[in-house]
Amino acid sequence: MSRQFSIILMLLFVSVFYGPVQLEAATPNVIVIMADDLGYGDLSCYGATALKTPHIDQLASEGLRFTSGYCSASTCTPTRYSFLTGTYAFRGKRTGIAPPNAPAIIKPGTETVASLLKRAGYTTAVIGKWHLGLGGDAGPDWNGELKPGPLEIGFDTCFLLPTTNDRVPQVYVKDHRVPNLDPADPLWVGNKKPSPDHPTGLTHRDTLKMDWSHGHNSTIHNGISRIGFYTGGHAARFRDEDLADKWVEKSVEFIEKNKEKPFFLFFASHDIHVPRMPHERFQGKTKLGYRGDAIIQLDWCVGELMKTLDRLQLAENTLVVFCSDNGPVLDDGYKDGALEKIGNHRAAGPYSGGKYSVYEGGTRTPFITRWKGRIKPGVSDEMVCTIDLPASLAALAGQSLPQDGCRDSYNMLGALLGKAGAQGRDHLVQQNNGNNGTYALRTGKWKLQRYDKQTARNIIVEQELSNTKVPHYQLFDLEQDPAENRNVIQDHPEVARQLKKQLADLIEQGSSRPGAVAPAAK
Incomplete structure (x- = not known):
């Protein structure tokens, strides 16, 4: 009798005497893809006609597309805080938009979606935009150990854009350090001009490859002026055009390394936040300027992640959640053509407002879940929010919530998986x-x-x-x-x-x- 035939007989025996066999693992992989400043109407699966987003559309067609999917705030730092901690950001301290030298906003010991899944045996990673501060109360030590940070709140590894790319510095953070940093060229980040001749968007405006419209006129890097000042660290700096490729590269590495065990990946895209400077191969590919080009770059990133899951035969054992940290904004400080080229495109779809506002356009965003073989494809009108992911994923992994943790996170697992009769939030x-x-x-x-x-x-x-x-x-x-x-x-x-x-x-x-x-x- 062949080994394969023996396995089939064993499975039939178990099925007869113990009920249906669960062929999928009890702990599916989880990938949360969070876009940045993406509006309800910015994707073709949500009605956009000025551009096409085929990979995100496929995600929606194979999963559940929510019409009442929300983030909890209309700016990035508070939404990310709430997503990770399951607690409304207005309950915390320093949860507004974090400045370049912000210390860690989420303190060690705080229960997070990452710590909950890590306790369940997951390997956890965050790759992409952080913008939740690094270091102790004195702020980040850019030339030393950058802790506390993600590794102190449940992540096993991280590869970060430490702030947001319209704020300095333009360097990566790998776990606790800035990679490729030359000790002979230390990195300095501050709030004041370091010297009278330091180039800025005000003094050297004619050198910029993307002009600013308001507020983004301090230190120049890669032909773009930013919020804040920094010097040094030249060997560690990156090009704006390469960010998306780097997030995909590091994410694929993480998935491949952990394909044999459950993993949680928080893929924190910087697209389509300003400065919008997509890779050259995407520039000019839409009629909406660099903002539209950044949307199709985001779509490409989603496609690369899905291709990786297919290649490694992980798609049927991976729950994918696609969302955005807040609604859209056109002119957010740079003259990138977003206003002039908007045409008939409605970035917020049928809603008013956008980033910075509590109108629906500020917090109602694209929200998609896909788990092949487990989520029946369709459209859901149930109200769900990124703040509910800690409680929902904890339930998925069989973890209980501490009494003083995840204080505003509801278990919406049934709604997220499209279970019959499952209801979303009532408020x-x-x-x-x-x-x-x-x-x-x-x-x-x-x-x-x-x-x-x-x-x-x-x-x-x-x-x-x-x-x-x-x-x-x-x-x-x-x-x-x-x-x-x-x-x-x-x-x-x-x-x-x-x-x-x-x-x-x-x-x-x-x-x-x-x-x-x-x-x-x-």
Whole structure:
């Protein structure tokens, strides 16, 4: 009797006496792909016609495409904080957009999606944009050990863009150090001009290959001026055009190295954040300027990851989640043609607002899950959010949440996998940046906006950035008015009263997950 025949007989025996055989591993690999500044309407699978995103479209056609998928904030640092910790960023400290020399925002010992999966036996990695600070309270030691950082909150390895690429410095971080750093050319990062003759976007504007429009006019690197100042570290610096290739290269290395055991990869793309400088092979490939070109570069990255899973025969044992850290913005500090070439493209789809705002366009983004053989392809209207990934993936891996951890993360695994009858969230708090008093609460069809400072940095992505005076509260019926054009708070005073109280309670009580306890309440 052949060995193969013996195995078949054994499986049939187990199936008869013990029920169906689970041919897939109990702990699937998990890849979370987070785009940067990608809007609801920026992909062809979400209705875009000005460009095509075939690889992301394929991901959607083979999985579940959500129409009410959210990030928890409309800027990068707070969304990333909430995604990793499962806790709303407004509950934390220094969770606004992190400056170049920011210390680690997520402290060692904090439960994260990475630490939960690591405890379940996963090998964990983050590759790409970090923007959550590095180092102790004094900030990063760029020429020494950059810790604490990702490795102190559950990641086994990391290969990072330490801040965001419109902020200095333009170097990578591998685990705890800047690779290729020459001790004879130390890296210095600061908030003030290091010398009177230091080239900046103001003093050497005529040398720039991409001009700035506002706020990005300090140190020049690769013909592009940035926020902040730095000197040295020349051997460690990278070209903007090579970022996407590097993220794919390092991700493929990680997947290949860990193909025999469960792994968790957080693929944190920098596309399509400014400065948008895609690789030369993508430049000019769309009619939308470098912003459109960066979208198809992002699509290529997704395709390379999926090809790697297929090549290694891992696709049927890998849950892939595609999302974005916030909604779109056109002019975010550089003259890259995004405004002039927008045409009929609607980056936020049918929604108003975008990055920096709590209108739907700021937080409702593309959200796709795919697990071949386990997720039935289709479209879901259930409300899910990136903040729910820690609790959901913990449930997938059989891990329990600590009482004081992941305080706002709900187990949405059934909804994420498209299980029949599984429901998504019944409410979601949204914020713009940090904890500056701009919030929104969606409950069913109702959306309440709260502006404690009564000034909304309201991005309508087809226009310039503008500060708009708004009432303290606004109420919208998303079923009748998805673009949030008509404030109906005067028509529904009881609904407004209930939502005001619910939002205030959610903010003040320190947690929203049932059973979770805020640290102060211990």
